[in-house]
Amino acid sequence: MKIVPLLGRILFALIFVMSGLNHVMGAGADYAAAAGVPAARIMVPFAGLLALLGGLSILLGYKVKYGAWLVVIFLVPVSIALHNFWSVTDPMQKQMQMAMFMKNMAILGGALLLAYFGPGPYSLDKQKV
Secondary structure, eight states, X not given: OTTHHHHHHHHHHHXXXXXXXXXXXXXXXXXXXXXXXXXXXXXXXHHHHHHHHHHHHHHHTSSHHHHHHHHHHHHHHHHHHHOOGGGOOSHHHXXXXXXXXXXXXXXXXXXXXXXXXXXXXXXXXXXXX
């Protein structure tokens, strides 16, 4: 069962590596601008860099606790700014944004667990040089 934390880290990190790459390339900047994010063309790639670095850190098991905090720093403002279901009036959009917000909160919980417990037995941090 020692492999379970490694598998969990890989699965957890994939969303941040993939979306981080997309955000660094500017994907989502128009959506963020329409949602009222100031300087979206700068903020989205910056947020993507946080997600990408955090995701790679978690994926590789290198400085996982720091990587997890990068993910936390990414998720909190993104969730509040882009998935603010409490201010949406359309019932369908409200439901969708609430699902996205709650998904992010669940992922945030996982990031906090990684920040506290670390990577598990199989990681670059645990390798003897």
